[in-house]
Amino acid sequence: MSVLTGRDDHLRRRRFVNRVMELLAWLAAALAVAILGIVIFSVAKKGLSQLNLDLFTKPLQLYGTGPQGLANAFVGSLIIVGIATAMALPVGILIAIYVNEYAHGAVRNSVRLTLDVLAGVPAIVIGFFVFELIVVGHQQSGYAAGFALAVLMLPLVSRSTMEVLALVPDSLREAALGVGAPRWRTTLGVVLPQTIGGVLTGAVLAVARVAGETAPLLFTSSLVASGMQYNPAKPLLTVPLAIYELTDSDNPSDYARAWAGALVLILFILFVSLTARWLATRSRRKIQRAGR
Amino acid sequence: MPRNGKFVRVSLVVAAAAAVAAVAVVTAGAASAKSTAGTVNGAGSTFVAPLVTKWEGPVQSDLGLTLNFNGIGSTGGVAAITNKQVDFGASDAPLTQFNPTCTTCVQLPWALAATGVIYNIPGNQHLKMTGAVLAQIYMGKITKWNAKPIQKLNKGSNLPSTSITVVHRSDGSGTTYNFTDYLSKVSGAWKSGPGLGTSVAWPTGEGEPKSAGVAGAVRTTPGAIGYVDVYYAVHNHLGLMRMQNKAGSFVLPRAAGIKAAAQLDTHPAKDGSLSIVNPPASKKYRGAYPICTYTYVDVQKSSGANAANIKSLLNWAVTKGQSYGPALIFEPLPKAVVTFDKKQIKKIHS
Amino acid sequence: MTSLDVSPDAARRPFSGRRMHLGDLILQGLAGLAALGSLVLVGLIAWKVIQGSRLALSTFGLPFIWHVAWDPVHNQFGAGSFLFGTVVTSVAALVIATPIAIGIALFLSELAPRGIRGPVTALVETLAAIPSVVIGLWGLLVLAPVLRDDVDPALHSALGFIPLFGKASYGSNVFTAIVVLTIMILPIIASISRELYLGVPPELKEGAIALGTTRWEMIRGVVFPYTRGGVAAAMILGYGRAIGEAIAVALVIGSFTGISANIFKPGNTLAAWIAQNYAGLPSALALSSLIYFALILLVFSILVNLLAQFIVRRSARAQGLTR
Numbered sequence: 029m030s031v032l033t034g035r036d037d038h039l040r041r042r043r044f045v046n047r048v049m050e051l052l053a054w055l056a057a058a059l060a061v062a063i064l065g066i067v068i069f070s071v072a073k074k075g076l077s078q079l080n081l082d083l084f085t086k087p088l089q090l091y092g093t094g095p096q097g098l099a100n101a102f103v104g105s106l107i108i109v110g111i112a113t114a115m116a117l118p119v120g121i122l123i124a125i126y127v128n129e130y131a132h133g134a135v136r137n138s139v140r141l142t143l144d145v146l147a148g149v150p151a152i153v154i155g156f157f158v159f160e161l162i163v164v165g166h167q168q169s170g171y172a173a174g175f176a177l178a179v180l181m182l183p184l185v186s187r188s189t190m191e192v193l194a195l196v197p198d199s200l201r202e203a204a205l206g207v208g209a210p211r212w213r214t215t216l217g218v219v220l221p222q223t224i225g226g227v228l229t230g231a232v233l234a235v236a237r238v239a240g241e242t243a244p245l246l247f248t249s250s251l252v253a254s255g256m257q258y259n260p261a262k263p264l265l266t267v268p269l270a271i272y273e274l275t276d277s278d279n280p281s282d283y284a285r286a287w288a289g290a291l292v293l294i295l296f297i298l299f300v301s302l303t304a305r306w307l308a309t310r311s312r313r314k315i316q317r318a319g320r
Numbered sequence: 321m322p323r324n325g326k327f328v329r330v331s332l333v334v335a336a337a338a339a340v341a342a343v344a345v346v347t348a349g350a351a352s353a354k355s356t357a358g359t360v361n362g363a364g365s366t367f368v369a370p371l372v373t374k375w376e377g378p379v380q381s382d383l384g385l386t387l388n389f390n391g392i393g394s395t396g397g398v399a400a401i402t403n404k405q406v407d408f409g410a411s412d413a414p415l416t417q418f419n420p421t422c423t424t425c426v427q428l429p430w431a432l433a434a435t436g437v438i439y440n441i442p443g444n445q446h447l448k449m450t451g452a453v454l455a456q457i458y459m460g461k462i463t464k465w466n467a468k469p470i471q472k473l474n475k476g477s478n479l480p481s482t483s484i485t486v487v488h489r490s491d492g493s494g495t496t497y498n499f500t501d502y503l504s505k506v507s508g509a510w511k512s513g514p515g516l517g518t519s520v521a522w523p524t525g526e527g528e529p530k531s532a533g534v535a536g537a538v539r540t541t542p543g544a545i546g547y548v549d550v551y552y553a554v555h556n557h558l559g560l561m562r563m564q565n566k567a568g569s570f571v572l573p574r575a576a577g578i579k580a581a582a583q584l585d586t587h588p589a590k591d592g593s594l595s596i597v598n599p600p601a602s603k604k605y606r607g608a609y610p611i612c613t614y615t616y617v618d619v620q621k622s623s624g625a626n627a628a629n630i631k632s633l634l635n636w637a638v639t640k641g642q643s644y645g646p647a648l649i650f651e652p653l654p655k656a657v658v659t660f661d662k663k664q665i666k667k668i669h670s
Numbered sequence: 671m672t673s674l675d676v677s678p679d680a681a682r683r684p685f686s687g688r689r690m691h692l693g694d695l696i697l698q699g700l701a702g703l704a705a706l707g708s709l710v711l712v713g714l715i716a717w718k719v720i721q722g723s724r725l726a727l728s729t730f731g732l733p734f735i736w737h738v739a740w741d742p743v744h745n746q747f748g749a750g751s752f753l754f755g756t757v758v759t760s761v762a763a764l765v766i767a768t769p770i771a772i773g774i775a776l777f778l779s780e781l782a783p784r785g786i787r788g789p790v791t792a793l794v795e796t797l798a799a800i801p802s803v804v805i806g807l808w809g810l811l812v813l814a815p816v817l818r819d820d821v822d823p824a825l826h827s828a829l830g831f832i833p834l835f836g837k838a839s840y841g842s843n844v845f846t847a848i849v850v851l852t853i854m855i856l857p858i859i860a861s862i863s864r865e866l867y868l869g870v871p872p873e874l875k876e877g878a879i880a881l882g883t884t885r886w887e888m889i890r891g892v893v894f895p896y897t898r899g900g901v902a903a904a905m906i907l908g909y910g911r912a913i914g915e916a917i918a919v920a921l922v923i924g925s926f927t928g929i930s931a932n933i934f935k936p937g938n939t940l941a942a943w944i945a946q947n948y949a950g951l952p953s954a955l956a957l958s959s960l961i962y963f964a965l966i967l968l969v970f971s972i973l974v975n976l977l978a979q980f981i982v983r984r985s986a987r988a989q990g991l992t993r
Contacts, residue, residue: 042884042887043884045884045886046884046885046886046887049885049886049889050781050885050886052773053773053774053776053777053780053781054777054781055773056769056770056771056772056773056774056776056777057773057774057777057778057782057790059770060770060774060790060793060794060797060856060857060860061790061793063797063853063856064793064794064796064797066812067797067800067804067805067808067853070808070812071804071808074811089373090369090373090391090532119704119707122700122701122703122704122705123701123704123705123707123708125697125701126698126701126702126704126705127705129701130698130701130702131705135705138709139705139708139709141979142708142709142712143708144975144979145712145972145975145976146708146711146712147975148910148914148971148972148974148975149712149715149914149968149971149972150913150914150915150916150941150967150968150971151914151916152914152916152917152941152944152945152964152967153715153719153914153944153964153967153968153971154715155948156718156719156722156944156948156961156964157714157715157718157719160718160721160722161714161718164403165403167405168405179711182708182711186708210691210693210694211691211694211697212691212693212694212696212697212698213693215697216697236799237799239801240799240800240801240802240803240804241801241802242801242802242803242917243916243917243945246945246948247948250390250392250948250949251361251363251390251392251400251405251406252388252390253359253361253386253388254373254376254388254389255386255388268801268803268917271803271804271807272803272806272917272921275533275806275807275810275811275921276528276529276530276532276533276536277532277533277536278532278533278535278536278539278552278555278556279532283811286807287807290803290804290807290808293801293804294800294801294804297799297800297801298796298799301795301796301799392949392950393949393950395949395950395951395952396949396950397950398950399949399950399951400949400950417952418952418953419952419953419954420953420954482839483837483839485839485840490925490946491946491947491949492742492947492949492950492951492952514741514743515743515744516743517742517743517952518742518952519742519951519952519956520741520742520743521739521740521741521742521743521744521746521927522926522927523928524926524928525926525936526840526842526843526924526925526926526936527924527925527926527936527946528842528925529925529946537842540815540841541818541840541841543839
């Protein structure tokens with residue numbers, strides 16, 4: 029009988045430990061939700077007060093009086109991220125094509141390793157690098173900032189494109205070759221279109237990532253004019269940099285403007301991430317269907 | 321075209337439209353660039369930033385020029401003008417403090433103000449402070465507001481037992497140069513310790529970027545102490561200390577105190593530098609505030625196509641521009657300094 | 671983030687021995703050029719950083735790394751206090767974030783009811799998507815005052831006998847930076863771990879349950895060992911992220927140069943100091959020293975990356991190339 033009781037006690041203890049662990053896991057998840065909730069709530073609450081038309085129509089002017097907004101920051105961000113995407117997307121896709129369709133063995137591994145190393149370099153080091161490469165001796169510019177962001181986007185775009193390219197079954201390639209299509213035609217006309225969804229997903233996620241990057245912009249696009257500026261050959265104000273500079277202020281309405289900028293930035297990134305997720309599910313379904 | 325042909329076609333159309341829009345924006349931007357030919361860009365000192373930004377409107381109406389200024393700290397300003405990234409650099413520390421420095425620049429003092437010592441404890445009483453005690457605070461030797469040395473200077477004031485949170489600049493700053501210049505002159509321990517510079521090895525305290533950052537930190541931290549251009553103190557309704565000058569009086573950084581200190585020297589050196597820190601103990605300087613400073617503008621001698629614009633801006637700044645100063649607690653430049661400045665400005669050519 | 675690619679190297683070669691078209695040449699040429707470009711890019715980054723730090727390297731050499739000083743007046747520079755700050759903040763963030771992240775990952779893979787799983791996963795990924803400047807802004811204006819006024823003094827009075835929890839009066843300090851970094855790396859470790867846990871073959875898990883283990887014992891005995899390598903790599907990636915974070919840390923750490931055991935005092939890190947001084951430095955030696963910091967960060971991040979890759983590869987081999 030004592031043996032049975034002993035086993036019962038032991039079981040009860042094991043079950044207790046199990047309950048405790050489950051509780052801790054629930055708590056951890058609750059903590060994550062709480063933190064996110066607190067951050068988003070803070071941003072929303074403090075940013076909402078400044079979320080008016082002025083925010084989108086008037087440029088920022090530190091130490092300035094009168095109505096202000098972040099119009100030049102929004103425009104600058106769009107232009108610079110646009111330039112970055114235009115630079116990173118074609119190059120990233122080409123690299124992915126090379127790795128997946130042409131390279132093998134050591135070459136393939138070294139390119140993949142290079143991309144992984146590039147992905148791990150801190151953004152501030154990349155910012156400094158671009159500064160030394162193209163800003164020193166010349167001026168800051170939106171192009172330099174775009175290039176810095178493109179360097180950040182490149183490994184992300186490449187990697188996701190590689191993953192989707194690898195998912196395209198060889199039967200498709202062989203079928204195309206079977207009807208006499210040259211290899212380049214096969215790659216561009218048959219394989220790549222299958223992956224557009226995945227490629228766009230990767231691109232969109234990369235955009236979401238760099239839209240909020242501040243460090244590279246410090247070195248390449250921080251000496252900005254106080255009015256509206258559309259010329260990428262000159263430094264352009266961007267939303268993350270505006271937020272960063274507004275924190276160095278003694279003026280509470282500057283803080284409010286920073287929160288508003290943060291709110292718009294988060295909403296943009298959320299929207300972009302959701303789009304990416306939708307594209308991803310869509311493309312996954314397409315490829316599954318194509319494979320049959 | 322494969323099965324998702326429509327999707328691909330739509331994506332291509334969207335991409336093409338985006339490309340067209342991008343080209344349009346860039347061309348518009350390039351076109352508008354030509355129309356802003358009358359632009360002068362500057363960067364540097366956050367000490368002088370309130371005044372320079374104040375000038376933007378009048379400069380537009382009086383001279384038809386667009387003035388842009390980025391407050392990134394004196395060190396940033398000197399780096400920017402040395403590397404020809406801007407038309408002028410603004411710095412509260414003379415060019416000799418930097419290495420490499422702009423050897424091809426002219427330097428001239430274009431504004432005059434004071435560095436105030438700000439603090440945040442209840443009851444804005446304009447506490448009395450000496451340089452020696454201040455140095456001890458910044459060296460971490462005095463850590464509470466109700467410490468004996470501070471109490472001795474402020475008999476009758478109700479000082480709290482709060483810890484002193486020391487705030488200084490983290491970026492390279494001309495204001496730091498002015499502040500440490502003063503501390504080095506009044507405290508041997510400071511002089512042989514951290515010393516004088518735009519960026520020093522602070523024994524204690526937290527660093528904040530830009531004058532506004534220091535002011536903001538002091539404003540939001542009970543028990544904090546900091547040093548900024550006096551404009552930020554007044555603008556934020558922060559406590560300002562009455563510093564004891566060599567003559568023994570406790571003076572607030574106001575127009576009278578700055579004017580008295582400026583009497584010390586109104587003839588800039590050949591390179592344009594001019595120091596009025598810690599005036600001596602004679603009757604003439606009884607009302608002088610001991611931590612006053614000129615702030616400089618640095619311009620490349622050969623400034624290319626924009627030289628004419630820069631020169632008209634600077635000539636305006638040292639004459640009419642000075643009238644915008646008093647509201648922001650900047651003292652108008654003494655006549656002798658203006659004469660010197662005008663000669664320096666003549667050295668700028670395209 | 672590095673791809674934790676454990677699939678075998680697909681050596682598909684259906685194209686061997688075909689006639690070359692001009693189009694083929696162009697495409698392969700361009701694609702090859704792009705790939706070469708990425709190698710050149712990494713090489714350029716390394717070269718520029720080494721070139722910029724050459725003056726500091728020749729003046730100070732290796733001892734720079736542990737020398738505690740940043741004195742532009744006397745031209746004494748060293749990475750010591752900054753490296754200390756980097757290591758303390760990132761290790762502390764890793765230690766705090768990992769158990770919470772694993773808890774979240776377990777919750778999302780094993781415990782969560784169907785309906786909650788999706789939204790909470792989305793929430794965790796949203797947390798990962800918040801830019802560092804926004805977390806820094808929140809940390810400075812919302813978190814720091816709360817820590818300064820309530821949490822830090824409470825911790826100090828409760829645990830003040832440990833030098834770690836010394837006098838607390840600054841809002842911008844090492845502790846605030848640790849909390850901010852923890853929040854930033856938490857979702858990285860959590861989402862990678864979650865995917866790894868979801869990838870454990872159900873037969874193994876069901877087998878353990880069939881033998882009478884509790885859910886926790888099954889997790890401990892099957893899921894953890896199975897995913898050990900991947901989770902370790904995830905932790906290392908989170909650590910790498912924490913090391914390189916400049917903006918959020920610069921906003922909350924208080925920029926003080928010096929080594930202190932007290933986490934409630936302001937501190938500094940390599941990355942944050944680079945961000946604070948991007949505008950310029952008073953001397954060429956100071957600038958070169960700052961670039962030396964970038965070099966240290968670069969080497970650090972490459973090593974961390976390679977370590978994560980190595981661990982993943984080793985554990986994949988140990989499991990006989992799964993999935």
